[in-house]
Amino acid sequence: MSAMKLTGYADQFGVNPGKKIKFYVNCDGPSEYKVEIMHMVNGDTNPRGPGLLENLVNADCNSTYKGRKQVIHSGSYGFVNDNKHLQLESFTLQCWIWPTTPKTHPKYWRHGAQGLMTKWSDNKGYGLFINEDGFVELRINGEKISTGAPIRDHAWHFVAATYDAETGEAKLYHEPQIQYALDPDIPSVSKKISNGISHTANVPFCVASYTKAIDSNPLAQSSVPAGIIMAGHYNGKIDNPRLCDRALNRQEIETMKLGAQPGLTERRHSGPTGPLSNCIVGSWDFSSGINTIVGHDKGPYLYDLQIVNCPTRAMTGHNFSGQNFDWKHAPTEYGAIHFHDDDVDDARWGVDFEWSVPEGQNSAFYAAKLTTSDGDEDYIPFWVVPEIGKETAKIAVMVPTISYMAYANEHLANNAGGAELLVYRVPIMQDQNMFLSEHREYGGSIYDTHTDGSGLCLSSRLRPILSIRPKYDHFLMQAPWQYPADLHLICWLETMGYEYDVITDEDVSYDGLARLENYNVIITGSHPEHNTGTQLDALHNYTQQGGRLMYMGADAWYWVHSYHPSYENLGRGVITEMRRCESGIRTWRADPGEYYHQGSGELGGMWRYRGRYLHSVAGTGMSSEGFDISSYYSRTYESNDDRVAWAFDGIEYDEKIGNFGFVGGGAAGTELDIVDTMLGSPPHTLVVATSAGRHTEAYLLVMEDFGFNQQGLDGTQHPRVRSDIAFHETPNGGACFAFSSIAYCGSLPWNNCDNNISKLTGNVLDRFMQDGPLPPPPADAYKHRGRADYEPPMNKSSK
């Protein structure tokens, strides 16, 4: 149904002047397409605003290119290249499995048999499968043996299959770990299969898939191994797979569950017993190398599996005891990998064009604009970032690229029935949503669940990310969100004539304070929700040494993120990981024991529950969210304090501040932050304006702020459902100004930037960008202040 024929991505988010950036394009149909590098200024096409603003850049790659289709081979699996040890005459296959979609809807995008352990293709070879009826199945060439018993989803099962070439006997075992009272027994099944096993050269041994074809078509080159197309991607966990070169009896299979035992003292062999050690072909231990993309083989041949498309690791295994919840402390209980048919780590497309970014190219938002003569169009955004030491401005905009990755290609409008209780209206799907709804191979966002319903906790930037696009209204707000919403800020900076650099979350995460310290002021995006620890460290260090931070949005500094170390060879920040743990706004919830990141090993979830309160970074933190319409602010008496009154020069005390805008129709909306000195806001923080009392029933208090459900949590009732614009000083002449609403930036360009939100923001930026420390506060501002302790109005009135 979708008309999108052009999609693409770049090898980098941020590129330095003087360096090259590569672009990868899928042009599905048109014979050619045109490339124009654009300096992006505004991406919102709302007819009440300035419209799309982009400036053509004189780039050496601007040209017309021959179109070619490129596809993503999504779905995770592990494989070992074909070799003589895998070309077995007899065998035993065994593993534990926890399937999540053993039987799929006939219209499901990858309906059909799923491979568990296979060296099978086109009716040749051997393999253990779940067939399309949801039964465990052994395949030997074209012969199929099934238990005839539907396998229970979301439950552990031990499965095994043997084949003895001499006798021709094949045997299949399916043994659920839990048998409920009324579960029928599942006896093993046997069948005579003569003629032995036929092998196809170069068909790899696979875990969680099987080989569909060895294909010379160029589209197969982006598969791994190149030219080998996988199919039958399995959804679910696999634990302790073993492959032996003879048919073991049931007792031997039981012993082989122990696998290779390289840790035994005085050992003389690799197996659990001497005789069994002689027949091990592979004994894989997924509890080893959890932070890698290797499935380690502890057997004698070291046939490590290459893991493709980054499945989820650090997953509890069949033997999880519930005593340790950090995989690093009990690795043997984390021997499972959860594979998904929509995992994607890298589209692996061929390069279509490159841009050699000239020295001296302005640091800004850019995009490669792709068009065809038929009206097809796509944009590939990227940022030109100056090298450290070569900053070109006093102002830096910190582009929230981790948050962009977290929201990358979200499917909520489709999967979640529109999440209508959240957005409080019927969602509107854009062309990008329609394309993604039928192209699951493009992967989802960290807000989605996988196609099997499990939480999606890893997101790659090496794929087309259709949500990071101009002209894209997000279903959550029926307005720009993230990338196009941040362009509202860029539009304002450009219109007002400010000179600025752009830096990304990646840059700050990898370079720390060095990336920030040469700027007088750092400006955030509208929704920098997802952050690494090193990024937060850098921001704290920056403001403590006198840096100024303008926090332009809300719901920031919320989730723990880390970049997966195994993709560093492809560039910085290729895959980001987060886990949704016991609190916070969670579109899915991690299972018990699965809170620690597979890449960094750190505890995931909210920074708040790592003891790092979000309110401590810029003064305010998330209080509530709602996605129907936005509202506006009124000044408080604290705005008249000499410490901050300068921010309101030109704004009357009784003015409605921000009762206009391109996100919800007001500056206070979508997600809202407040001051809370018990949650990290410095005690001297001033609340200068608030939207208290003006939000709709759609706005609800965040769940981490209450312990049990009760009525009265919405915007028409609860006092914490509000946005506070706040200011506080930091040491050495630094300061933070928190605007505390995602919708805020959407009001900046209103009326050609002539409005009171623009005025307030300009007053703050003009002061914050000045050289040297900010003027000190009045002497009487220095005083002791409590966190919870203050003098309530009732006390004052009774004096």
Next chain:
Amino acid sequence: MISIPKKGSLERERLIAEHKACIKSMIGVPGCTILRCDTPGDTTNVSGGIHEDIVLNRVLLRMRAAMPANGKGKLVVICTEVDKSWRIGRLAGVRGVPPEFVNDTIYDNEQDPQHDIFVMRLDEMDEEDGYPEHFNEGWKRRNDNWTVT
């Protein structure tokens, strides 16, 4: 559970009229809710709608909470040309299967289809739901819980 007002009832007509008035006032707002803007297209002051009509409020909640795969499938708005045209579609309820258009009506603003979907849902939804006589096995398998993802 709140029931869907019967066809031809005065209550139903009242809900439709109030919903329509809210939607008409939202034209021009980059967002939408079922409230009346005092000044059309301006959210500075809003009233009526879900904040003052408890039946409308509850009926809308029941509609919003419906699972995508239940009934005929959930209705959505599909933008067919940015800032120019919109149509109504229906979710497949199966991952990897895109929504399909339900009719040929093309809207020139993004708010009007909200109202038509409301009326279509009034027609399509069971008048009563959620009582013991409506029990099915899905209640035990999470089909009774509105989805987030």
